Amino acid sequence: MNKTLFDKIWNSHVVESIPNGPDVLYIDKHLIHEVTSPQAFNELKERKISVFRPEKIVATADHNTPTLNQHLPVKDLLSRKQLKELTQNCEENDITLYGLGHPYNGIVHVMAPELGITQPGMTIVCGDSHTSTHGAFGTIAFGIGTSQVAQVFASQCLLVEKPKKMRVNVNGSLKKGVLPKDVILYIISKLGTNTGTGYFCEYAGNVFEEMSMEGRMTICNMSIEMGARGGLIAPDDITYNYVEGKEFAPKGEHFEKLKAYWKTLKTDKEAEFDKEYHLDAADIEPMVTYGTNPGMGIKLTGSIPISTGKSADKALEYMGFVPGESLLDRPVNWIFIGSCTNSRIEDFRVAASYIKGKRKAGNVNALIVPGSRQVAEQIKAEGLQDIFEEAGFTLRQPGCSACLAMNDDKIPAGEYCVSTSNRNFEGRQGQGARTILASPLTAAATAVAGKLTDFTKSLN
Amino acid sequence: MEKFITLTDTAVPLETENVDTDQIIPARFLKATDKAGFGENLFRDWRYTQQGEPNTEFSLNDPSYKGTILVAGDNFGCGSSREHAAWALKAYGFKVVVSSYFADIFKGNALNNGLLPVQVSPPFLRKLFDYIKADPLGQITIDLDNQKILIEGTGEVEKFEIDPYKKTCMLNGYDDIDFLLSRLESIKKYEEKQFVL
Numbered sequence: 001m002n003k004t005l006f007d008k009i010w011n012s013h014v015v016e017s018i019p020n021g022p023d024v025l026y027i028d029k030h031l032i033h034e035v036t037s038p039q040a041f042n043e044l045k046e047r048k049i050s051v052f053r054p055e056k057i058v059a060t061a062d063h064n065t066p067t068l069n070q071h072l073p074v075k076d077l078l079s080r081k082q083l084k085e086l087t088q089n090c091e092e093n094d095i096t097l098y099g100l101g102h103p104y105n106g107i108v109h110v111m112a113p114e115l116g117i118t119q120p121g122m123t124i125v126c127g128d129s130h131t132s133t134h135g136a137f138g139t140i141a142f143g144i145g146t147s148q149v150a151q152v153f154a155s156q157c158l159l160v161e162k163p164k165k166m167r168v169n170v171n172g173s174l175k176k177g178v179l180p181k182d183v184i185l186y187i188i189s190k191l192g193t194n195t196g197t198g199y200f201c202e203y204a205g206n207v208f209e210e211m212s213m214e215g216r217m218t219i220c221n222m223s224i225e226m227g228a229r230g231g232l233i234a235p236d237d238i239t240y241n242y243v244e245g246k247e248f249a250p251k252g253e254h255f256e257k258l259k260a261y262w263k264t265l266k267t268d269k270e271a272e273f274d275k276e277y278h279l280d281a282a283d284i285e286p287m288v289t290y291g292t293n294p295g296m297g298i299k300l301t302g303s304i305p306i307s308t309g310k311s312a313d314k315a316l317e318y319m320g321f322v323p324g325e326s327l328l329d330r331p332v333n334w335i336f337i338g339s340c341t342n343s344r345i346e347d348f349r350v351a352a353s354y355i356k357g358k359r360k361a362g363n364v365n366a367l368i369v370p371g372s373r374q375v376a377e378q379i380k381a382e383g384l385q386d387i388f389e390e391a392g393f394t395l396r397q398p399g400c401s402a403c404l405a406m407n408d409d410k411i412p413a414g415e416y417c418v419s420t421s422n423r424n425f426e427g428r429q430g431q432g433a434r435t436i437l438a439s440p441l442t443a444a445a446t447a448v449a450g451k452l453t454d455f456t457k458s459l460n
Numbered sequence: 461m462e463k464f465i466t467l468t469d470t471a472v473p474l475e476t477e478n479v480d481t482d483q484i485i486p487a488r489f490l491k492a493t494d495k496a497g498f499g500e501n502l503f504r505d506w507r508y509t510q511q512g513e514p515n516t517e518f519s520l521n522d523p524s525y526k527g528t529i530l531v532a533g534d535n536f537g538c539g540s541s542r543e544h545a546a547w548a549l550k551a552y553g554f555k556v557v558v559s560s561y562f563a564d565i566f567k568g569n570a571l572n573n574g575l576l577p578v579q580v581s582p583p584f585l586r587k588l589f590d591y592i593k594a595d596p597l598g599q600i601t602i603d604l605d606n607q608k609i610l611i612e613g614t615g616e617v618e619k620f621e622i623d624p625y626k627k628t629c630m631l632n633g634y635d636d637i638d639f640l641l642s643r644l645e646s647i648k649k650y651e652e653k654q655f656v657l
Contacts, residue, residue: 052644
């Protein structure tokens with residue numbers, strides 16, 4: 001008895017445990033995309049083995065896709081070839097693909113939850129480190145390398161050592177203007193980028209209990225940025241209501257039966273964690289990063305800490321900042337609202353509600369990239385597109401876009417970009433680009449002001 | 461997979477912390493559909509200036525440092541799950557990466573490609589950096605069977621940890637797919653009794 005949510009899901013998926021070794025863990029859903037799957041398909045071909053359970057795999061094209069003119073052939077030849085291989089591999093192996101232009105196409109971590117593919121209690125993997133997103137539903141979801149993609153193709157299982165368990169509790173009331181993105185950036189700034197290495201992290205406390213599913217996805221998404229393989233939040237009514245009625249969610253009696261099981265997926269009161277942290281919601285303010293890893297975060301109105309060593313100096317040099325300075329009033333020429341962290345409808349609603357009736361500053365290029373075709377349709381249906389366009393923002397077609405800049409959506413060298421994505425690594429958004437991670441609200445306010453500004457004063 | 465038993469060689473220092481996989485291999489080089497050719501673009505934006513000239517300040521471009529062992533700062537391989545990072549290090553010629561901390565996914569990817577991640581204590585890592593810088597021709601030995609790393613010039617040794625299953629795989633050149641394929645019958649049995657999700 002006295003098990004954590006994580007233990008309960010893990011234990012029910014262990015096919016067998018190897019003495020002195022890893023567990024053979026069964027995988028319920030395997031999500032794939034064009035960038036990390038081709039070498040895995042090749043591996044199977046070389047070994048002359050077939051995909052074991054193609055019906056448990058769902059594919060999308062997202063990382064390497066253009067966000068303009070998706071109805072035309074992809075211009076970049078290498079990208080086109082990679083997308084073509086994904087299509088061929090899916091056809092040859094009977095795998096469902098929601099390719100470019102399909103109504104269900106989108107960023108893998110946006111489209112799978114909105115279609116009801118992601119459900120509580122599952123094990124989900126994908127060759128992408130932000131697979132941790134799906135933990136928002138109370139699933140064990142984690143990113144894997146291409147060799148492991150091939151292992152799941154071959155056996156629907158993975159050989160993995162059971163990770164350790166940690167819990168982050170955040171209780172109290174959040175201040176006005178503080179979004180889920182600020183909460184997770186705050187957590188990472190307090191705990192550091194490798195506190196979670198070797199762990200799965202459960203998030204608990206009233207802050208997460210009161211959060212929408214989309215907010216919870218933003219939180220779990222960035223678990224990997226503190227090193228944790230995955231994050232998870234216990235499923236509750238908010239979860240069941242979100243899943244119910246989705247395209248591939250269980251229906252009728254099957255749904256009720258599963259819901260009864262999902263209700264058992266909670267950490268028992270006496271269960272123990274290998275480490276545990278308690279944070280106060282009242283301490284959290286809108287956050288921005290100033291360095292080249294997501295742990296280098298400060299409150300928007302704060303100042304850059306005094307140097308902590310060579311690596312911190314190198315980061316500040318890259319960013320063009322000095323210790324002790326405030327980022328307020330720093331001119332910013334680019335903003336990006338998108339990525340698997342913040343490209344769901346609530347992110348665009350909150351941005352649009354701030355932007356409505358205002359215009360972006362003349363110096364700013366404002367890029368809005370929905371996470372999926374469905375989100376794009378909703379942006380139109382709710383009239384948000386008009387608000388963005390009237391304010392001078394550019395609305396693109398869905399994809400990973402400027403989060404990792406594999407396509408043409410790159411931030412020029414030396415320019416600052418206030419970005420709702422998840423990584424501020426050197427060159428992540430383009431060679432020499434300088435990324436400041438923030439919430440969709442901070443990004444919207446930056447676009448209007450043309451600089452980082454304390455927008456909380458103007459919120460009613 | 462290639463076997464790894466023991467290795468004695470010189471090392472290349474990379475004294476930077478939190479080296480993420482976007483630095484190891486930037487995303488714009490992930491468009492290939494096979495595993496070949498990633499070595500040329502290893503640490504691309506640190507090895508070359510934006511004009512495409514070699515950056516002489518970067519340790520991989522320093523002719524005094526050679527070898528198949530990379531000694532790197534804390535929290536190596538954080539960020540994206542791209543296995544291309546392990547392929548790039550391997551293709552460039554590295555067989556071992558030593559650090560005081562490795563990110564989980566990178567560590568797994570390295571082991572699945574016969575690239576040995578050796579985790580040492582922060583003081584031992586400091587000793588390694590000092591040793592390599594003082595004598596770039598100084599040798600280091602990694603003995604996987606005994607799980608030891610030895611600084612040949614000073615005789616200092618540290619034991620390192622490795623998952624016993626992964627150690628057996630590295631020593632014998634086995635990989636996980638072979639093992640999992642041998643378990644298909646028990647996997648099918650599990651599926652029959654699994655609560656349907």
